[in-house]
């Protein structure tokens with residue numbers, strides 16, 4: 097199966113390890129992975145901050161780049177939700193690019209959706225001998241409704257001890273530019289999330305979105321807690337032969 | 342909106358930063374919102390057809406709004422036929438004038454009030470005071486707020502920011518007939534309020550209320566409440582004046598079968614609230630006046646995306662699940678409508694001319710919890726994002742976003758920026774200056790990688 | 803003034819919704835709830851509000867009322883079935899609500915799922931003031947007046963009459979969101995369910 101990887105601008109720039117993990121995971125599962133080099137950003141930051149024009153431009157660019165693929169996989173619940181849920185509202189039916197949106201948006205999958213719904217694998221053959229907790233980020237929880245998909249995948253990872261996160265469904269406080277526009281409330285939310293993570297005694301906090309992990313991880317790091325944050329893809333890519341770094 | 346809230350200085354980030362520091366407030370809010378969250382979830386979970394009720398509620402409200410002119414006229418005819426009087430008010434000043442005139446015509450100088458968002462929005466108490474008329478709030482929480490010279494901070498539980506010890510102190514300080522040995526037991530506090538208000542109810546000749554629903558078909562008004570102060574005000578006085586937003590109308594009597602299930606369960610987390618009163622026109626011989634209030638609602642109605650905010654039935658479920666409200670408290674929103682619904686309603690009703698109002702659409706992490714619980718399925722995040730596009734943007738931010746947009750719109754520019762960042766990776770300080778310090782004050786920055794994903798892919802992907 | 807405000811508002815509405823799509827109302831919710839034991843569920847749900855509940859055979863209602871209200875001066879609304887009228891134990895004649903100890907009424911309809919009693923000021927139900935001012939309310943609900951859910955109750959009721967829906971005694975949740983029974987309405991609600 098030929099799939100296009102939408103890496104997302106944040107992962108591309110700051111978290112290349114996540115992209116590499118997705119590539120190795122998908123190849124291990126028999127997919128041919130394509131990376132259309134013209135891709136940039138889904139436009140979420142612009143749209144959600146009130147810069148719709150720039151956002152629409154990026155949305156049109158996205159749909160041009162990814163036209164014609166059977167499936168587009170993104171290691172980000174937030175960006176996948178942006179394309180699938182927000183694009184059709186952003187590029188109104190009848191306006192320029194609306195047909196391209198209608199064609200491309202439904203083919204965009206968040207990684208765990210792709211694994212479970214398209215490839216239909218629950219055990220990806222991963223090995224990760226650590227105590228892990230999972231934070232369901234808002235856009236994967238309430239936007240994409242990923243439900244228990246991530247947990248099903250994690251439970252099949254050998255050696256992994258999955259511990260539930262108290263207050264899991266509460267927002268971590270990242271919220272894109274919210275984190276810098278309302279830093280006090282954002283940090284207060286983050287502090288409560290950090291407390292929940294520490295309560296689990298987990299060594300690793302994982303999620304389907306690096307942007308939220310950057311926020312929670314930034315607080316875990318500042319407080320020198322020793323808890324690592326990792327994208328789910330990196331755990332799923334990890335095997336006994338090739339361990340996650 | 343409320344005269345008391347109007348012109349409130351500051352902006353949401355500053356107001357909420359102050360609130361976050363107040364540990365007592367945060368404790369009170371957390372405890373209260375989490376309590377009611379759990380109650381709501383359990384009674385909503387009891388109904389196998391909750392989503393169907395929600396879909397019907399949404400559609401009934403949309404139908405009402407689509408033909409609001411027709412339904413208001415039908416309502417007016419039905420109320421009039423039942424012996425009531427209908428008045429129309431374009432804005433707060435007009436509504437206040439009408440109410441003051443009606444009160445004066447009775448010769449009375451005092452009114453008792455049932456908790457009503459609409460009368461708070463128009464600053465009725467202050468307007469009546471200016472005309473020499475005293476308005477007494479009779480809802481326990483409103484009484485706490487009024488006695489404490491305070492602002493309400495929640496739609497349903499206006500004194501949610503106060504705990505029992507604080508309430509006891511307010512009663513002892515400000516309520517002349519508070520028993521000296523008053524404890525902070527909720528039952529004792531409620532009893533003190535009962536005694537304090539009892540005689541006022543029996544004496545008052547004029548009452549002012551709002552309404553949760555008005556039925557166009559029959560001219561019936563509906564008020565849901567808990568304490569019985571509503572029943573007192575709606576029943577005992579000779580004259581009843583109800584000030585109600587034009588969006589509160591429902592087409593048919595039957596529609597109540599939906600809303601009397603949606604509202605109590607979403608609001609107080611009960612299967613049904615203790616008391617619901619319905620009356621049509623001059624019930625049991627009362628003199629009844631209905632004041633229909635616009636005050637910006639027709640502007641909201643004109644906005645294709647924003648008009649869904651008019652479906653709101655003021656249940657406050659969105660406040661109770663909102664992580665931002667929980668930390669910021671209601672006062673930070675500077676409006677009688679706090680929380681997620683306030684963040685979309687206030688900027689639409691008042692415009693975004695003030696710094697505070699322009700900051701409200703950003704008072705959300707867009708986590709979507711509000712949309713999930715809203716009994717009339719208002720897509721609050723969608724409206725927030727839409728309002729952000731209309732909000733005034735600062736020059737520096739605008740310039741930054743334009744540059745970012747330019748870089749992100751082209752792979753070569755993006756790659757060049759990534760390589761520049763990688764070259765400078767060792768030089769990034771732990772704490773950033775200027776506006777970006779908002780990040781680094783509490784959070785470490787991620788390490789910038791040696792190479793971007795796209796460069797790696799090109800090399801060996 | 804008021805007249806032109808009316809025209810103004812209506813014109814603004816018409817402009818605002820011009821061209822907006824028409825709406826279909828899906829009513830796929832339950833028109834009736836599946837309840838096996840209406841009396842049992844109603845009794846349980848009323849009890850959840852901390853009201854006092856008794857289930858008694860119809861024939862025993864007069865005796866139970868007399869027993870329950872013994873020694874209390876009760877308001878007796880017009881049209882209360884003769885058997886439900888408590889004997890005047892005080893000898894002071896019919897009580898007015900402002901000085902009475904309580905009121906005894908029937909009801910128009912009751913809802914099992916929500917534990918709600920609805921009064922419509924019909925015969926035996928008193929005026930709204932009569933059932934509000936006294937501190938104690940004894941309400942007799944006949945089993946055949948109990949419906950399963952809210953939709954059935956709404957369809958049985960007449961909107962032209964003033965209605966009072968009662969779900970437990972007066973209560974407030976204003977202090978730390980804890981329910982406290984008893985503020986302005988009757989602090990005690992006692993319900994007699996009369997079975998055939």
Ligand code: SF4
Pocket residue numbers: 607652653654655656657658659660682711714715716717718719
């Ligand atoms: S927006 Fe929805 S959840 Fe919030 S108060 Fe209104 S009806 Fe309730």
